Amino acid sequence: xxxxxxxxxxxxxxxxxxxxxxxxxxxxxxxxxxxxxxxxxxxxxxxxxxxxxxxxxxxxxxxxxxxxxxxxxxxxxxxxxxxxxxxxxxxxxxxxxxxxxxxxxxxxxxxxx
Amino acid sequence: xxxxxxxxxxxxxxxxxxxxxxxxxxxxxxxxxxxxxxxxxxxxxxxxxxxxxxxxxxxxxxxxxxxxxxxxxxxxxxxxxxxxxxxxxxxxxxxxxxxxxxxxxxxxxxxxx
Numbered sequence: 617x618x619x620x621x622x623x624x625x626x627x628x629x630x631x632x633x634x635x636x637x638x639x640x641x642x643x644x645x646x647x648x649x650x651x652x653x654x655x656x657x658x659x660x661x662x663x664x665x666x667x668x669x670x671x672x673x674x675x676x677x678x679x680x681x682x683x684x685x686x687x688x689x690x691x692x693x694x695x696x697x698x699x700x701x702x703x704x705x706x707x708x709x710x711x712x713x714x715x716x717x718x719x720x721x722x723x724x725x726x727x728x729x
Numbered sequence: 730x731x732x733x734x735x736x737x738x739x740x741x742x743x744x745x746x747x748x749x750x751x752x753x754x755x756x757x758x759x760x761x762x763x764x765x766x767x768x769x770x771x772x773x774x775x776x777x778x779x780x781x782x783x784x785x786x787x788x789x790x791x792x793x794x795x796x797x798x799x800x801x802x803x804x805x806x807x808x809x810x811x812x813x814x815x816x817x818x819x820x821x822x823x824x825x826x827x828x829x830x831x832x833x834x835x836x837x838x839x840x841x842x
Binding site: 706 | 733760763765771774775818822829830832833834835
């Protein structure tokens with residue numbers, strides 16, 4: 617099992633450009649999450665999904681969109697990147713069971729110039 | 730709004746010492762609490778998960794306790810090793826759906842030879 621994978625690992629964008637981050641999990645988990653991690657701020661939830669075809673807003677959703685067309689994939693889109701979106705982005709997934717342990721991907725480091 | 734605090738922000742100890750990391754949260758209506766480890770430039774690895782009905786969990790040299798009524802958790806690391814050097818994050822999951830996590834900002838641990 618690869619667990620949770622993220623593509624790409626690094627990306628540099630110019631202000632106003634768009635991009636999509638891909639998260640894939642092979643554990644058949646129902647729930648998937650996108651977080652961003654900034655120095656001194658901890659991890660903050662951007663969007664999440666409780667199953668295929670569903671998405672919901674987290675703590676800091678503005679400027680991001682997501683889609684969950686397949687159970688194993690969760691896409692995070694930036695339509696018009698801003699320097700404030702420079703961050704490390706983590707995807708996670710969890711089972712619907714009682715354990716609710718979240719499994720994290722390795723992260724994508726995004727810089728917006 | 731739930732707030733999670735971890736003190737100290739950084740800690741340096743010599744190899745072999747036992748140590749305690751602290752986590753406090755403001756809203757006791759939690760579903761569970763998780764401790765994670767994050768190595769530099771890497772994703773998060775789940776160490777221990779304590780359900781709200783439990784008092785503690787143990788895994789090897791790690792022991793995590795939970796006092797929900799006082800809003801506190803501790804992570805005890807016995808006989809520390811240089812390989813334990815990492816940032817340790819705690820996160821609480823709220824009652825309700827989706828197991829959304831609120832993270833602390835972490836304690837950066839360095840174990841010296």
